[in-house]
Amino acid sequence: MILGYLLVHPFAMLVYVLDPQHPHASWDLALWGRQVRMSFSPEMLAMGLAFILMGGLTGFILGAWRRQRELWMAAELESQRRQAALETLKDLMVTLAHYIRNANLVIGGFSARLQKGLPDPQWRQPLEMIHQASHEIDAVIKSLEDLAEVNAVPYVNGSQARMIDLKKELEARLATKARKEQHES
Secondary structure, three states: OHHHHHHHHHHHHHHHHHOOOOOOOOOOHHHHHHHHHHHOOHHHHHHHHHHHHHHHHHHHHHHHHHHHHHHHHHHHHHHHHHHHHHHHHHHHHHHHHHHHHHHHHHHHHHHHHHHHHOOOOOOHHHHHHHHHHHHHHHHHHHHHHOOOOOOEEEOOOOOOOEEEOOHHHHHHHHHHHHHHHHHHO
16 A cells, blocks of 8 residues: 555656646756655645555555456356367267267167067067167167256266266156057057
């Protein structure tokens, strides 16, 4: 705050000296010496305190404004980083879903076809398991695409790796799919 006095008060005195009502030579050292003595005299204490408070308040406001601006810029940068990460994850999801669905279509389609065409009951159970796994893969992809809220759980107990918890969503989708298949049969 004292710095406010030392910085602002000389400018106020300069304005006083340059005022046309008080003609002085700008290089009059006696005048400047008198101004310095007056600046620190007891009569100028009230004005000095005002300059101290004004300088301190100005510094505080400017510091708070700058800090708030830095926080806002940091938050904006973090938001941009998260947005870029989210876009990358979306692209990754679309790519993985495409290739997994293509492979899964072949696996599920052929297992269903073989299941219908094979009279040997020995192969029906393994083909049914393949067909069921194909439905699970489809349900996982659809659940990830429709994901509105991410709840992560440990991948394996004691592990640092985490995975998105889709258990309830998958159970609901698979139950719906099973009901549809039973209804169609």
